[in-house]
Amino acid sequence: MPYGVICFIIHSTLINRLRCEGVARTRQAVDPAFHLLAYGALMINNTFHSLWDRLQQKTLNQQFTNRLIEGLNCSPFEANAILDTVYEVFAPQMDTGGQQGLGDIHILCTGIENSSAKPLKDATMVRVRLTLDGGEDDLAIRHASGTVALRRHRLERITHQAYQQGGLLTLEDIAYRLFNCGVRTLVRDMHHFREQSIVLPLRSTIKDMGRGISHRSLIIRHWLAGKEYDHISKATHHSPTAVANYVSKFKRCIWLAGQGFDTHTIRFLVGLSAKLTEHYWKLYREQPIAEHRRKQLQQDLSDQSPSLPQKKRSNER
Helix, strand or coil: CCHHHHHHHHHHHHHHHHHHHCCHHHHHHHHHHHHHHHHHHHCCCCCHHHHHHHHHCCCHHHHHHHHHHHHCCCCHHHHHHHHHHHHHHHHHHHCCCCCCCCCEEEEEEEECCCCCCCCHHHCCEEEEEEECCCCHHHHHHHHHHCHHHHHHHHHHHHHHHHHHCCEECCHHHHHHHHHCCCHHHHHHHHHHHHHCCCCCCCHHHHCCCCCCCHHHHHHHHHHHCCCCHHHHHHHHCCCHHHHHHHHHHHHHHHHHHHCCCCHHHHHHHHCCCHHHHHHHHHHHHHCCCCHHHHHHHHHHHHCCCCHHHHHHHHHHC
């Protein structure tokens, strides 16, 4: 409440009390002083809250909300909600506090939490900073090994950088937005990495998209070689749960094949493609298997339930 209004209320209350007590002389003494105090205070705009209201009107946030209220006929609550959304979406772009290195670039890519079934138009996008030009390190690789080696070095670097920041790049992102090369060129580079048992954290490999089976094959190879789930998870950028799921389907596939089931029946019962089913059986016959892993596999296969063959026979009926 303004200071002048408070003084006016006090003045009126005191005068009424004096009248009741019959003290007219005292009223005559204090009346001028109270009038000067009250009316003088009313002439001075010294309200604390009004001062901050005036200052707040000068901020960019208030100017933005005022335009929303006037132009779109929004309520103050709706205008503030829109302002919060603007900050949420554009705050990383407006942030100038971080230091961006030379050769870095910011792009949007799909977030790692998006499932493979979600369309790109509905997927959550994240902003990641990638090092497109590594400076002297890239020049040394270019000078020593040529352009192909440099491109593969950059491909491995940016995919891991995006993955560490919660994003997943696609071959289309890299080909058309970063490297300005053909997708087939990157496919050849991916084949080079597969030959070295290197899995790059792309959206297709992490989310099991596309027709490729290279990452599944690599996971089974690691497991047959005797490596544990945590090591395989780090090497292939898959969760331990996903690795365990791949191994479980591999065991079921091998057990059914050992029982004489054909490829079509196995793919139906296990939920694999025909190509992957044949590939798993080939790995089991040709891939070197660690001794302790072979014993574990034999024990697991001997403990398999006969319920799966019953499914086949019921389907045949």
